[in-house]
Amino acid sequence: MSPILEVSGLSKRFGKVVTAEDLAFSVEQGSAMGIVGPNGAGKSTLLSLITGVLPADAGTIVYDGQDITRLSAGARSEAGIARTFQIPRPFVDMTVFENAYVGAAFGGDSHGQAGYDTAAEALEITGLLHLADVPAGQLRLLDRKRLELARALATGPKLILLDEIAGGLTEKELPPLIEMIKGLHESGVTVIWIEHIVHALLEVVDQLMCLAFGKVLAIGDPHEVMRSPEVIEVYLGSTFDLGGAAS
Amino acid sequence: MSTPTETHAHATVTSHAKVKRSTRSSWAGLGIAVPVVLFMAAAPYIIDRGFQQQLVTLFSLVVLATMWNLLAGYGGMVSVGQQAYIGIGAYGLVYLADTLGLDPFLAVPLSVIIAGLLSIPISFLAFRLVGGYFAIGTWVIAEVVKQITMQVDALGAGIGLSLTSLNELSPGRRIAYVYWLSLAAVVIAVAVTYFLMRSRLGLGFTAIRDDQVAASSLGVRVTHSKRFVFVVSAMGCALAGGMIAANTLRITPDSIYSVNFSAFMIFMVIIGGIGTIEGPIVGAIVFFALQEWLSDLGTWYLIIIGVLAIVITLFLPRGLWGLISGNGRIRLFPVGYRLVNPIERFGRHPD
Numbered sequence: 001m002s003p004i005l006e007v008s009g010l011s012k013r014f015g016k017v018v019t020a021e022d023l024a025f026s027v028e029q030g031s032a033m034g035i036v037g038p039n040g041a042g043k044s045t046l047l048s049l050i051t052g053v054l055p056a057d058a059g060t061i062v063y064d065g066q067d068i069t070r071l072s073a074g075a076r077s078e079a080g081i082a083r084t085f086q087i088p089r090p091f092v093d094m095t096v097f098e099n100a101y102v103g104a105a106f107g108g109d110s111h112g113q114a115g116y117d118t119a120a121e122a123l124e125i126t127g128l129l130h131l132a133d134v135p136a137g138q139l140r141l142l143d144r145k146r147l148e149l150a151r152a153l154a155t156g157p158k159l160i161l162l163d164e165i166a167g168g169l170t171e172k173e174l175p176p177l178i179e180m181i182k183g184l185h186e187s188g189v190t191v192i193w194i195e196h197i198v199h200a201l202l203e204v205v206d207q208l209m210c211l212a213f214g215k216v217l218a219i220g221d222p223h224e225v226m227r228s229p230e231v232i233e234v235y236l237g238s239t240f241d242l243g244g245a246a247s
Numbered sequence: 248m249s250t251p252t253e254t255h256a257h258a259t260v261t262s263h264a265k266v267k268r269s270t271r272s273s274w275a276g277l278g279i280a281v282p283v284v285l286f287m288a289a290a291p292y293i294i295d296r297g298f299q300q301q302l303v304t305l306f307s308l309v310v311l312a313t314m315w316n317l318l319a320g321y322g323g324m325v326s327v328g329q330q331a332y333i334g335i336g337a338y339g340l341v342y343l344a345d346t347l348g349l350d351p352f353l354a355v356p357l358s359v360i361i362a363g364l365l366s367i368p369i370s371f372l373a374f375r376l377v378g379g380y381f382a383i384g385t386w387v388i389a390e391v392v393k394q395i396t397m398q399v400d401a402l403g404a405g406i407g408l409s410l411t412s413l414n415e416l417s418p419g420r421r422i423a424y425v426y427w428l429s430l431a432a433v434v435i436a437v438a439v440t441y442f443l444m445r446s447r448l449g450l451g452f453t454a455i456r457d458d459q460v461a462a463s464s465l466g467v468r469v470t471h472s473k474r475f476v477f478v479v480s481a482m483g484c485a486l487a488g489g490m491i492a493a494n495t496l497r498i499t500p501d502s503i504y505s506v507n508f509s510a511f512m513i514f515m516v517i518i519g520g521i522g523t524i525e526g527p528i529v530g531a532i533v534f535f536a537l538q539e540w541l542s543d544l545g546t547w548y549l550i551i552i553g554v555l556a557i558v559i560t561l562f563l564p565r566g567l568w569g570l571i572s573g574n575g576r577i578r579l580f581p582v583g584y585r586l587v588n589p590i591e592r593f594g595r596h597p598d
Contacts, residue, residue: 073464090457121264
């Protein structure tokens, strides 16, 4: 297996606040990596740097053998990098189907009938097909999260970045979402998933990275990372839910 | 209920997503629009010159509203400086026709192209600003264009210019030609907007309007798309400028670069219904009618217009067209995508 993503020396600061400092890691093609870390660790910043929403101050991002550090967000999407947003950002005045079709027509570069099929398929996978003609602004939170995923899927991604997609959902709503992400991973898409709900994460990922203060604190086998003293230390004082998955 | 063979046949037949883009009302819309345009084209043989000139004013308002809607309603760019291109279009026509001796009906498309070319470097300047800063920035740029015009003696400096080359035609012919040119301009502006919004580019514009960051992460080239809309809108406003100059035959920097144009454009689009093709047309007609009926009232006219704008923004956020169309149920110019067979296609109802 070859790495689909290689990050080296990646740095980003906002004034004096360092949100990424000399980050280096790689993600194997077809694998699933989880990212945990306390609030303000730089998790979402890292996603924005990989997707190109934020420019990096220093370092390189190599995706699929190509240096993408200077590419625009649109170009990275076309190259096969997709993301979901922590707080869903639907196109509120467009229908659910149109939302997905934007992903197919631009990121997926397939328009007309092929694009319609891709969009409808993404809605089918995420269980939104029956809401296809509903304006996205009328969706409830779970469906907005599903739509984030559907749009990302419609771009035909090789690498998908999930930013706290399980956040804010009830325990009952979690299993179908986890199944969806598992299915995605099994279909060959590389997954990078930021999540606070660690037991959900551990059901899917085969590698875990813990970030704190913009630095990689630990990376490797998910259970080992969760047991490492450094990781326990940054979480000290917070109730830490490993659920049943850790035992 | 169904045998396996039937299910299989069903799956093959409907394995493609069926998407419908036109609606019954859109065909009715076409059925109305074509006779209306044909009837309007015959107007110079029926109505007097004064009325034709008034209609040219209406047509220029429709073009302006359509262009501002394209910019703000679809591109998400609230400009208060489109008068820059109205002025460029008007001055371009008079300069190219009177000073350089070009055919006036060739000078109009030429000045539209010039305005489009000028808007490209301007966009690089304006796009450094966002939101309210963008609005003010475009206004400042329009003032700069006005000041530059006033420095050029060949453009009449601060006094302005009169369009004389149309005087070779008899007044009846001149007014009729300008009328037809303006009618064609309306058809072009609306048709360009419609086909643009139905295209893949238009889908991207709509996505940008709703959420720029999400659009860019789905592969929409946000800056390129916005620049494209900005240039098209500049060209449309220049076309309206040419129509105004050809109609009034006299332009001054203060009138043609007036920020009032921007206020009117915003008013028409807001009261008509932003983000629809029909709305700005309705808004332009209402604004024109109000102008005709109330302009004798002086200041009261402005007060009534202002109150109307406030009331409509508060109670009809989708504008008058939103009211007429039952919040978008009727679409004369549909640009969306409706999935016709969500349930049949997969034969089950998820959830």
